[in-house]
Structure formats: structure tokens, C-alpha cells
Amino acid sequence: MAARDYGQYGGITQALELVGERWALLIVRDLLVGPRRYGELAAGLPRIPSNILASRLKEMQAAGILRRAPHSRVIVYELTPYGRELEPVVLALGAWGFKALGDPREEQIITPDSMTIDLRTAFRADVAANLPPTAYAARLGGAELLVRVDGSALDVARGNGPADLAFAAGPGIRRLISGELGAERAIADGVVEVLGGSRDLLERFASTFHLAA
């Protein structure tokens, strides 16, 4: 550790020594969505070697960022309060990275947890506050998400359920969120496919989730 030390005393250096290693913040990202089992983490980080996942979990546990907790007969990993304080970091990073996103490369997948955090990143609480409660059932890449907006509160859950608008989209959803494409145009171009509910609500979705470049 001393050999791989940044040799400086300061907030950012300290933070990077705790979560600056490869994969660490991605594990935190997924745990921000909720407690996860080892295998769930591995599934959400498809290219992570199992030994690295095991090491990171141990390191971050030792750093007080996460803990192992028994949850009805199985072990899950969950963030400690201090670990949860990384949320602003992860969201800021996501907002910044989102602007640099191009089209996905062939082998890049979309996981439910990463999409959930991206939606949280793009969520405009101030805009949503003035809108009626709305539920969206979104199929995005490989992820099925039930997105409920109620005032300035956002809840994203995996799976399906009753919704005011159901739609499916590929990674082109990015263009809707960035404002590059309007809702009408997104439907017309086939970027978004409305599966049920009132298609007008896609406009509302786009104004609720927005991250301009």
C-alpha cells in the first residue's frame, strides 16, 4: 500500500486511495441501487474477474464503505452510511460521462443497475415537482425497469408493473435524454417504440429525464 501510495495528504487523494482502484466505483454504483449478492454484482459487471471482485469487496469492507449482511439466509453486500455518501460522486461522474457517450460498441451491454443510476442522474426533480405522478414501464437494452415519478421523488425498480406509459428503446434513448431528438421524432425514427399507454407521455418522460450536452 505504501508503495502504491499517492504520497499526498488531501481529500481527493484520500478518496482515490479508497475507491480509485479499477472497478471499485462500479461496484459502489450497483450497490447504490440496493444490496446485492456476490453473483448479482458479478452479473452486473460482466467483465470483472472474480478474484478482483472478491478483492475489491474486501478492501472496501475494510475501508468501511460496505459490509456483508445476512439477508434471509443469503449474504448480501450493502453500503454503509459512509459508502452511501458516495452517491453525489457517482451521480456527478455519471452526468459528466453521459455527455461523452457515443453510440454503443458492439459488445457493450446495458445492465439494469447502471441504467437505474443513469436515470437517477438525469432526473430533474424540479421539473418533476410540477407534473402529475406518472409510472413508466421501460424496456431498455436488456433491462426492464418500472420508473415511478411522484412529485420530486423518483423510484426505479427492476421488473414490470402497471404503468401510464410502456415503451421499449435501445441505446438511442440517449438521444432522447440529451434532447438531441424530440419525443415525436424518437417515435417516428423507431428509436423508441411505444408498447402501451398514451404516447404523449413520452414528452413528459423526456422533460423529466434530461441531461443536456
Add this chain to the structure above:
Amino acid sequence: MAARDYGQYGGITQALELVGERWALLIVRDLLVGPRRYGELAAGLPRIPSNILASRLKEMQAAGILRRAPHSRVIVYELTPYGRELEPVVLALGAWGFKALGDPREEQIITPDSMTIDLRTAFRADVAANLPPTAYAARLGGAELLVRVDGSALDVARGNGPADLAFAAGPGIRRLISGELGAERAIADGVVEVLGGSRDLLERFASTFHLAA
């Protein structure tokens, strides 16, 4: 690049592919303070190997985060507008890491640039807005900084100058900023040494720069 790819499509993954490598965010941190020459960057990152510094600069230049710019006969590196948008990320990371700071290890140094960013992190614009303009000359570790607060604006410059309060402190300044130690107590314990001006102003400094655990 494809082999070392995270294999996911999302904002955070993208961000980490651009600035997730070792040392990258520390370079950004220093450039957030101002344009810097190669040698200045190397001096502010004492343990960075020169080849790594050179690689990171090239990578981040290719990613549109920074650029080389001629500045009166010498080349400096400066952030692009997109690179400057990393400021919220760096500040959030600094705020989080600051809370985990313990006492410095023997070989950990304090650089002017890292201290400048840490002060920006701890700056309470809302508190400062209600205070009269104040200039502090602070000697912190190896860094001499002139800190000027005027309303909700903060300016930190290297070097010395006229100030309402001049003081010197070691890394124990952390205890003052975290509220672990009051201003009076910090002076009494020798954590802070007042070199000039009205010692009452240290109280004001502590309320202006505050990051609670």
C-alpha cells in the same frame, strides 16, 4: 482498449474509461486551479513517474479533456470546457475523502494545488455571503496561500500578500475545518499559529470553511 474495456454502456462507465486510470483525476484536480506546465504538474504529483504523466496527458488530450497551449513562450496544459466540467466530480470526491482523512503519514506532503482544491471543497458560499470581505494569508504545510473571500466568491492564490489574518498550520488544520476543534482551542493547542492580524478572525475562517463528518 477493447481488452481493458468495462464492456458496459452507461454514463459512469464512460467517465471511468476517460478519467478512471490512476493519476488522471489528480492531474485534473491540479489543472482546475489553473494552467500548469509539465514540470509544475510533476512537482505537484511527487510520486508520479514521468512516463505515466506523459501518457495521461496524451490520453486526456485525445479525450478532449485538456489541451496543450502556448503561454508566453512556454507550453502549458489547460482544461478544455469539457474538462472543467469535472469540477463537481472532483469537489464531491474531495468532500467525501476529506471525511476519511486521519493524521498524515510521515511521507505525505501537502501541495499548494491540492490544498487550494480542498479549500474550495470546504468553502461555504452561503455562510460567506453574510460576512464582510476577508483576506487570509495561510501557510499550510508546504503551501503559502492567499485566500480572499468576498461575499460568496472565493479566490485562492499561491504566495503571500496583505491579509486581515495571517496564520500557519500543519495538517491539524483538518480538525479546525471538520469542527473537531474550535478556533480558540486550535490556537491554544498550537494547531494553528496566528502570525498577524486579529486572531478573532480564525473563528470566521472556520465557519467559512467547514466540512463536517
Add this chain to the structure above:
DNA sequence: CCGTATCCGCTCAGATACTG
């Protein structure tokens, strides 16, 4: 099956020396 440990090959980081 879930959670690890253990192999090996390889890339990248770390240290030092060197050049325009």
C-alpha cells in the same frame, strides 16, 4: 450454485536513465 482461491500471461505502473 454461490463465493472464493489459485494458477498464468500480459498490460500497466514505478524507477531510473537518457535525449532534444
Add this chain to the structure above:
DNA sequence: CAGTATCTGAGCGGATACGG
């Protein structure tokens, strides 16, 4: 001063194997 070149070793990536 501003990098480049080279070597070594640590950590990552990938596969496989092991224990509950």
C-alpha cells in the same frame, strides 16, 4: 525543462479449481 526509452514488478484479466 520537457519529455522519451527501457527495464522490472505489481496488479489486472481470464480460466480453472475448490469448498460450503
